[in-house]
Every structure is written in structure tokens, then in C-alpha cells.
Amino acid sequence: MVLIWRHSARSARCFVPTCELRVCRHLLEHHHLTYSARRVNGSVLWANLHVFFWLSLLPFTTNWMGENHLASWPTALYGFDLFMTAVAWYILTRALIGLQRGANSMLERAIGADRKGKISVVLYLVAIVASFWEPWVAAALYARAVVWLVPDWRVEKVLLTEEQ
Numbered sequence: 001m002v003l004i005w006r007h008s009a010r011s012a013r014c015f016v017p018t019c020e021l022r023v024c025r026h027l028l029e030h031h032h033l034t035y036s037a038r039r040v041n042g043s044v045l046w047a048n049l050h051v052f053f054w055l056s057l058l059p060f061t062t063n064w065m066g067e068n069h070l071a072s073w074p075t076a077l078y079g080f081d082l083f084m085t086a087v088a089w090y091i092l093t094r095a096l097i098g099l100q101r102g103a104n105s106m107l108e109r110a111i112g113a114d115r116k117g118k119i120s121v122v123l124y125l126v127a128i129v130a131s132f133w134e135p136w137v138a139a140a141l142y143a144r145a146v147v148w149l150v151p152d153w154r155v156e157k158v159l160l161t162e163e164q
Contacts, residue, residue: 027055036107037096044099047092054085075131075138082142083124090117 030051037044061081065074097108123141131138 033093033096033107036110037099039099040096041099043095044092047088047095050088051085051092054081054088057081058085070135070139072132072135075135076128079124079128079131079138079142083121083128086117086121086124090114090121 034048058081061074061078065071065078068074093107093111093114097105097111100107123144127138127141130141
């Protein structure tokens with residue numbers, strides 16, 4: 001078992017820090033997002049599980065892509081996982097905004113147009129297609145999306161101003 005883990009860790013070493021950072025960033029933003037919720041319902045709970053499901057697959061898809069040295073299918077699956085995580089995140093934010101009711105809700109003001117989220121989805125789709133053409137292009141697009149690893153403080157800023 002230890003030998004298998006060492007082999008997997010060696011082959012995916014360049015992608016593991018990215019995967020860990022992505023998961024950590026999502027968990028930080030998830031904390032801020034859920035902290036903003038005054039209440040939850042079944043839709044929010046299911047959307048939350050949806051986000052965590054796709055996040056839980058990231059270590060596997062990262063490892064598989066690394067073990068296969070950017071082969072087309074593993075690279076596409078990694079992108080699909082990132083894409084579905086972004087879609088699940090969008091569903092969760094919309095469920096929370098819908099529960100707070102109103103275009104003037106605190107979360108709606110914090111999220112705004114969410115250009116960053118929309119750009120990410122487009123980048124992931126382009127990278128999935130590129131993975132069948134040139135997997136290194138897809139990897140470069142995934143690496144380009146690393147820019148989004150900087151935490152998003154929009155929700156926290158609005159929370160702080162409302163608490164004062």
C-alpha cells in the first residue's frame with residue numbers, strides 16, 4: 001500500500017499542490033457563503049452536498065491525470081470535475097440567494113455578476129475540449145485558472161459592513 005501511495009504521489013506531484021489549494025479555497029469560500037445564510041432549506045442542503053461530492057473527486061482526478069502524464073481522458077475528466085464543481089457552486093449560491101429573497105439581499109450584493117465564476121466555467125469547457133487535441137494546452141488552461149486560487153472576499157466584506 002505504501003509503495004502504491006508513493007508511486008501515485010510521485011507521478012502527480014506537480015498537480016497535488018494545485019488540487020489541495022483548490023479544495024482549501026473552496027472550503028474557505030464555502031465557510032463565508034454559508035455564514036451569510038440566515039437559514040437553510042432542503043434545496044440548499046442538497047446543493048451543498050452537490051458541491052462536496054465534486055470536491056471530493058478532485059484528489060482522484062488529479063492523481064489519475066498525473067499518473068497518466070496528461071493523457072487525454074484523464075485530463076478531460078479532471079476538467080469535467082472542475083467544471084462540475086463550478087456548476088455546483090453556482091447552484092448553491094443561487095439556492096442561498098433564492099432563500100434570502102430579493103435582489104437586494106446581502107448575498108446577491110456580494111456575489112454581483114460573478115464574472116470570475118462565469119469565466120472559470122468557460123475556461124474549464126475550453127480546456128476539456130483542448131484535452132483531446134493537446135492535453136498540455138488543457139493543463140495550461142487549468143494552471144491559468146490557478147489565478148482564481150486567491151480567495152474571494154466579496155461575501156466577507158459585505159458581511160463586515162452589515163454587522164457594523
